Amino acid sequence: MVGPEGLWNHRPVSRRRFRISTMQRGTDRVFAGVSSGVAAALRVDPIIVRVGFVVLSVAGGVGIPLYFVLWFLMPGPDGGDRGLRPGSRFSNLDLQHGDVRRPVAIGLIVAGTVLLFRNVGPWFSDVAVWPVTLAGFGIAVLWARSDDDERARLTEVAGRPLQAVIGGRQGALRLAIGAVLVFAGIGAFLAANDALGAARQVGLAMAMTIAGLGVILGPWIRRLVAELGQERRERIRSEERAEVAAHLHDSVLQTLALIQRNADRPRELAALARRQERELRSWLYGDRNASTNGHNSTLAAAVDAMVAEVEDLHGIEVEVVTVGDCPVDERVDGLLLAAREATVNAAKHAGVETVSLYVEAEPDRLTAFVRDRGAGFDATQVPDDRRGIAESIRQRMTRQGGTAVITSAPGEGTEVALELKRS
Amino acid sequence: MNTRVFLVDDHRLFLSGVRAELAARLDVVGTAIEVNEAINGIRDAQPDVVLVDVHLPGGGGKAIIEAVLRTHPDTRFLALSVSDAAEDVIAIIRAGARGYVTKSIAPDDLLDAVRRVHEGDAVFSPRLAGFVLDAFASDPASPVVAAGARDDPELDKLTARERDVLRLIARGFTYKEIARRLEISVKTVESHVSAVLRKLQLSTRHELTRWASDRGVV
Numbered sequence: 001m002v003g004p005e006g007l008w009n010h011r012p013v014s015r016r017r018f019r020i021s022t023m024q025r026g027t028d029r030v031f032a033g034v035s036s037g038v039a040a041a042l043r044v045d046p047i048i049v050r051v052g053f054v055v056l057s058v059a060g061g062v063g064i065p066l067y068f069v070l071w072f073l074m075p076g077p078d079g080g081d082r083g084l085r086p087g088s089r090f091s092n093l094d095l096q097h098g099d100v101r102r103p104v105a106i107g108l109i110v111a112g113t114v115l116l117f118r119n120v121g122p123w124f125s126d127v128a129v130w131p132v133t134l135a136g137f138g139i140a141v142l143w144a145r146s147d148d149d150e151r152a153r154l155t156e157v158a159g160r161p162l163q164a165v166i167g168g169r170q171g172a173l174r175l176a177i178g179a180v181l182v183f184a185g186i187g188a189f190l191a192a193n194d195a196l197g198a199a200r201q202v203g204l205a206m207a208m209t210i211a212g213l214g215v216i217l218g219p220w221i222r223r224l225v226a227e228l229g230q231e232r233r234e235r236i237r238s239e240e241r242a243e244v245a246a247h248l249h250d251s252v253l254q255t256l257a258l259i260q261r262n263a264d265r266p267r268e269l270a271a272l273a274r275r276q277e278r279e280l281r282s283w284l285y286g287d288r289n290a291s292t293n294g295h296n297s298t299l300a301a302a303v304d305a306m307v308a309e310v311e312d313l314h315g316i317e318v319e320v321v322t323v324g325d326c327p328v329d330e331r332v333d334g335l336l337l338a339a340r341e342a343t344v345n346a347a348k349h350a351g352v353e354t355v356s357l358y359v360e361a362e363p364d365r366l367t368a369f370v371r372d373r374g375a376g377f378d379a380t381q382v383p384d385d386r387r388g389i390a391e392s393i394r395q396r397m398t399r400q401g402g403t404a405v406i407t408s409a410p411g412e413g414t415e416v417a418l419e420l421k422r423s
Numbered sequence: 424m425n426t427r428v429f430l431v432d433d434h435r436l437f438l439s440g441v442r443a444e445l446a447a448r449l450d451v452v453g454t455a456i457e458v459n460e461a462i463n464g465i466r467d468a469q470p471d472v473v474l475v476d477v478h479l480p481g482g483g484g485k486a487i488i489e490a491v492l493r494t495h496p497d498t499r500f501l502a503l504s505v506s507d508a509a510e511d512v513i514a515i516i517r518a519g520a521r522g523y524v525t526k527s528i529a530p531d532d533l534l535d536a537v538r539r540v541h542e543g544d545a546v547f548s549p550r551l552a553g554f555v556l557d558a559f560a561s562d563p564a565s566p567v568v569a570a571g572a573r574d575d576p577e578l579d580k581l582t583a584r585e586r587d588v589l590r591l592i593a594r595g596f597t598y599k600e601i602a603r604r605l606e607i608s609v610k611t612v613e614s615h616v617s618a619v620l621r622k623l624q625l626s627t628r629h630e631l632t633r634w635a636s637d638r639g640v641v
Contacts, residue, residue: 317527321553321593356549356595360556369594415594 034070181212251279270353271315278308299332299366300325303359306340314347317354324361326422334400335366335420338393342370342416345389350374350414366402366420373413393418426541429470430454431461431487432503433479437526441474441503444530449537458482462490465498471541475520477504477511485518492519501540503528509554516623522546544613545620552592555581555623581619588615 035053039046056063185208255276262268300322307318326332339357346355350372358369390406393416397404402420427450432438435456442451453468455461458481465473465487473491475484488500500520504511505527512523521540524533525548536546547555559581581589584605591601598616602609 319549319595321549323553323556323593358549358553358590358594360590360593371595373595 032067032071034067034074037074038070175216178212178214178216181208181215183212185209185212247283251283252276267315270317271312274311274317275308278311297328298325299328299336299359299361302328302332302336303339303357306336307343307357310340310343310347314344316347316352318343318357319354320357320359322359326361326366331400331402331420332366334396335368335402335418338396338404338418339368339370339416341389341393341396342418345393345416346370346372346374346414350376352413363422365422368418369415370418371413371415376408376410376412376414378408378410425450426472426537427452427468427470428537429461429465429468429473431456431465431473431479431484432476433457434476441533444533445537448534458486461487465491466494469495470498472499472501472537474501474503474537475515477502477515484515484520488515488518488520499540499543501536501546503533509557512551512554513558513623516551516620519624521620523551524548525550539613543617545616547589547592547616547619549593549595552589555619556586556589556593558623559586581622585615585619588612589619592616 035049036046039049042049053063053067056066185205188205188208255272258272259269262272303320303322307320310316311318328336339359343355343357346352352372352374354372356369356371358367358371360367393406394404397418397420400420402418404419405417406414407417408414425448428445429452430438430441430445431454432441433456438454438456442454445451452470453464455464456479458479461473461475461479473487475487477484479487484500484502484504491498491500500522502512502515502520502523503526504515504523505525516523521543522536522545524536524546528536528548539546587605588601591604596604598609598612602612605612
């Protein structure tokens, strides 16, 4: 195990007081640099440590697991030892700072327990050393893995796992219970191993070990899971926000840009604002206008669509109120077309900016009122073009078996009342 | 003496616009942009009429109305909003607002609405009239749910006259035009509308509840 150069070269002795937390694996390594690191920390010649390890390894094999445990716990020289990944991971977990004392203490307790078993138990042998080594590896791999996949995120989210394991009000008690269970499990495993008996006992031992680990690590894992869930919810929320932002950009911001360019044309400006308002409203408050294959299936939806079209084409505002609803059929379409014509007519001739449209569906009839407060006209002296429109509206209604009544007087606006009996 | 008005709106631009419009004819005694500020401000200033936005950070206009009416039951509220979604309108009326107009209302109409609310009448925009007709539309003879049995059954349906008045409002007529058309006085029109408002606020009518829940009102 010991190479010729490694025997005589060692790191400069630190002037600091000895602290295990300052231990780093050495650069003059034979295998992983553990011995020279320990030697530097203890301010002794590395060869003494190396001889110690060799002796421990030969005498019962304890030196080997101890070496591996220290390898896992000690950071590489200057934190940058690429060849020995477990160590560099532990340095990422911030173990150099104070926290390292606890894992080292646990490691020493494990080693001490192993030695104790070796002395008092006649059954202790290499067969028993390896389960301990494996358990140590298991814990190390667990920690290292959780640091591996999403290292940055996990360390941020979970904080320091060791603090979660050890900290807290009942931390000490929990740790004690967990440790007892782990050791009981290991002990039971060793006993079972020795007797070479009963798979039942092996199962029990494993269950106890797992329970112990669960007690120790449970709170940390639970918090980790909870915070990952929280993080996922926040991600969903931010995606929704991005979607809203995208929608607003495509609609509202575009319209605002158009409005700025059309600032000198109030009519178009009003129409733009109105259209945008309608779009945004239907986006915010659910879509009553949702039509299937371009065909509006209900009266209310058809009225909204018709109004939108008229507002866009003629730059007026239609104050629409719909009461009740019914499916759209050919007759309802006829009524809507007549209402549309009346609305367009008001937009063109009344000289107003607002037209009221009221549509009501009752069980026995449909009614629609188109009203403006504009110029109005004398019903006895209607210009031919407007008479034509009035006739057209009447004819539409008559074809569907309904009626149209047009009331107007100069200066008092116009109202077109449409009525259709329902069967 | 001018009517004392308090304005609550979280949209500062709109707030200053309305204030400028109203200041010439009314006393604007205070403004607020959020719920708690509004509740305290209204209790201090004791205005005749509060113009309140429906959507506000911290609970909305509904929270203001409920809090103020507990301590100052004489304060009158007129809801003013860009939203004319049914659930917003009905919820704020049931909280105690005496009227609802949209922000696109013309300045003169707004002044008229404030005056009317101050006098204790109700102000229905065409849209609100439509909602009420819709909510009370189904068969007026339908049975009232058991929970509402102790209430006056008259609360659960509209009279034919009230229905006529609401229809005309929904069609865009002013109160004056309605009075002329139905050959009744403006005062009578106003009292019909106030009666409808009362029904809207107090009715536990099955259809109203169902209608509201269909549209997301709890």
